[in-house]
Amino acid sequence: MNRWSRQTILAELGESGQQRLAESTVLCIGTGALGSPATMYLAAAGVGKLVIADPDLVESSNLQRQILHGESFIGRAKTVSARARLLDLNPQLVLDLHPQRFTPENAMELSLGCDVIVDGSDNFPTRFLTNDTAFFRRIPLIHGAIHRFEGQMTVFAPHLGGPCYRCLLPALPAPGTVPSCAEAGVIGALPGIVGSLQAMEALKCIAHMGRPAIGKLICYDALLSTFRSLTLRPDPDCKLCGGQPSIFDIANPETIEAPACEMNPLPVITARELHQRLNTPSDIILIDVREPEEHAQAAIPGSLLIPLGTLPSRLAEFSAVAPIVVHCKAGGRSAKAAQVLFAHGFTDVTNLTGGIDAWLAENLPTVP
Ligand SMILES: [Zn+2]
Numbered sequence: 001m002n003r004w005s006r007q008t009i010l011a012e013l014g015e016s017g018q019q020r021l022a023e024s025t026v027l028c029i030g031t032g033a034l035g036s037p038a039t040m041y042l043a044a045a046g047v048g049k050l051v052i053a054d055p056d057l058v059e060s061s062n063l064q065r066q067i068l069h070g071e072s073f074i075g076r077a078k079t080v081s082a083r084a085r086l087l088d089l090n091p092q093l094v095l096d097l098h099p100q101r102f103t104p105e106n107a108m109e110l111s112l113g114c115d116v117i118v119d120g121s122d123n124f125p126t127r128f129l130t131n132d133t134a135f136f137r138r139i140p141l142i143h144g145a146i147h148r149f150e151g152q153m154t155v156f157a158p159h160l161g162g163p164c165y166r167c168l169l170p171a172l173p174a175p176g177t178v179p180s181c182a183e184a185g186v187i188g189a190l191p192g193i194v195g196s197l198q199a200m201e202a203l204k205c206i207a208h209m210g211r212p213a214i215g216k217l218i219c220y221d222a223l224l225s226t227f228r229s230l231t232l233r234p235d236p237d238c239k240l241c242g243g244q245p246s247i248f249d250i251a252n253p254e255t256i257e258a259p260a261c262e263m264n265p266l267p268v269i270t271a272r273e274l275h276q277r278l279n280t281p282s283d284i285i286l287i288d289v290r291e292p293e294e295h296a297q298a299a300i301p302g303s304l305l306i307p308l309g310t311l312p313s314r315l316a317e318f319s320a321v322a323p324i325v326v327h328c329k330a331g332g333r334s335a336k337a338a339q340v341l342f343a344h345g346f347t348d349v350t351n352l353t354g355g356i357d358a359w360l361a362e363n364l365p366t367v368p
Contacts, residue, residue, distance in 0.1 A: 004046055017207035018046060024206045025049040027114040029102050029130055031082045032056070033191035034144045034198060035120030036068035041199035042118070043086040047206070049094040050086065051110055053102040054078045064188045101259075102126055104251035107133045116202050118142045120195065123259035124172050131156060131165035132250045135240055140205045140212065141165070142198045146186050149222040151194035154232065155201050155212045158241035162214035166247075167235035172254050174309060190222050258339065267350045269325060271359040274352055277325075278302060285324045287311075288356075289337040294329065298366040300359055308333050311340055320345045327352035327359075 001008070001015075008018045024047050028039050031054045039050060056078050058069045073081035079097040086093055098110060102121070111117065111133050119130040119141060127143070134141035138159040145152050158164045197218060204212050217230040240247045269277070277284060278301075288295050288303040295305045306314055308328070318324065324346060326334040334351050341349045352358070360366065 007045065012209045013207055017209065020207045021046045021203065022048045024115045025051060025113055026202055026206075027051045027111050027117045028053075028120060029117065029126060030054050030120035030122070031066070031068050031078045032062065032120055032122065033065045033146060033186065034195040035118070036066045037192045037195035038118050038120055038142075038144075038199045038202070039082060039086060040068055040089060041196060042202060043089045043093050045199070045203055046090065047093070047203075049096065051096040051098070051114060052079060052082060053098040053100060053106070053110055054082070055099060055101045065186060065191050067192065102129060104129060104255050107250050108136075111137050111139070114139060116140045116142060116205050118198050118202050119144065120198070121259075124169075125255055125257040125259050127165060128172070128252075128254035129250060132240060132247065132252070132255060135159075135164055136250060140201075140214075142201045142205070144194045144198045146191050146194055148184055149187050149190065151190055151220045151222075152217055153194050153197040153201070153213065153220075154217045155205065155214045157205075157212070157214045158234065160214055161234070163232045163234040164238060164241045166240045166254075167238045167242075168232060170235075170239065172257060187222060190220075193220060193222075268353045269350045270353050271362045271364060274300075274325060274359075275362070275364050283323065285318060285322050287324060287326045287337070289326055289328050289334050290356075296368075298356065298360065299368075300327065300356060301365060301367050303327070308337050308340075311337055312344075315341070315344050315346075318346070321347055323348045323350075325350045325352055328355045330355040330357050 004018050007013050008015050026042055026047055028035055028050055031039055031052060042050060058073045058076055058078055058081050060074055062069060068085050069078060069081045077099045079099045083095055083097060107129055116139055117130050117134050119127060121127055130141055135158055141156040143154050143156055143165060156162060156164045201212055204210050215232050217232050219228045234241060236242050239245060286300060286303040288299060288305050289308040289311060291307050326337045328334040331351060331354050338349045338351050
């Protein structure tokens with residue numbers, strides 16, 4: 001009891017609330033930037049069981065913000081690293097670890113018996129999937145998202161009268177219109193704030209403390225040091241939680257889309273290697289998938305401009321066995337382009353690591 005005494009002394013929690021936490025199970029999607037603080041605070045607060053899905057390995061570029069993991073676990077599965085840290089925080093914690101992506105195939109199984117879902121994912125298909133899973137399970141979804149210096153958090157609980165994620169975002173954004181974290185960047189410490197808000201809301205939902213942030217989007221701007229609270233209302237026409245729903249299954253067009261950031265490792269080439277290959281006789285096709293205004297500012301000599309959105313309509317211009325290198329600004333959109341090409345039977349597709357930013361950083365030539 002001494003372990004929890006600082007919080008059981010609070011009347012809102014008490015020993016009965018602590019007991020509820022001990023008997024609860026939380027499904028945590030990802031142990032990255034948001035999942036790090038969320039899982040650590042849930043474990044430390046005495047949640048009985050965490051079900052964790054994360055397919056990734058620990059990389060050095062994670063450590064600036066993913067504080068669950070450390071230098072000694074680089075190259076190992078994040079679930080292995082998570083187990084070591086979380087069991088050190090609370091040896092009584094029961095862990096159900098899945099070193100795999102959260103998909104429509106495993107979503108209902110992983111969420112079975114869970115009281116709440118904490119979404120620490122970084123892509124839209126997974127967010128739609130956690131939303132739909134929580135909806136069909138009738139459990140709260142604690143949503144969090146971060147971008148550059150801004151974060152947002154809310155609780156989706158249509159079964160309690162609030163909106164769902166689809167009420168806010170009815171469909172997937174068009175490919176290439178939203179940059180990934182790797183492309184846009186995210187400041188350290190920011191996910192600590194948003195992920196901790198998520199852990200707090202999960203504890204509140206489980207122990208029935210206070211009022212969860214249902215119908216309330218908390219927006220944090222780190223540069224301005226401001227928190228704003230926006231009211232969110234259910235959309236009566238929502239395809240999932242509205243009056244005349246058309247989605248009855250967690251496998252649907254939004255959830256089955258492969259997330260660009262979590263697919264199989266793509267063949268990659270560095271800027272320096274690409275420069276060498278372009279300077280030797282080869283039939284390499286270099287495709288710039290950025291927008292025309294970006295291409296006009298600075299382009300790699302010999303590159304062919306095909307904005308990502310128009311790529312599917314121009315595939316007939318190339319042989320399926322031609323050696324193709326794709327690039328964008330920082331590597332995110334071109335990864336998506338490579339995925340499109342592979343999906344259409346192209347066999348020799350390579351992504352320029354770090355995009356034209358990496359090319360410029362090496363002081364390699366550009367036009368104009
Ligand atoms: Zn909805």
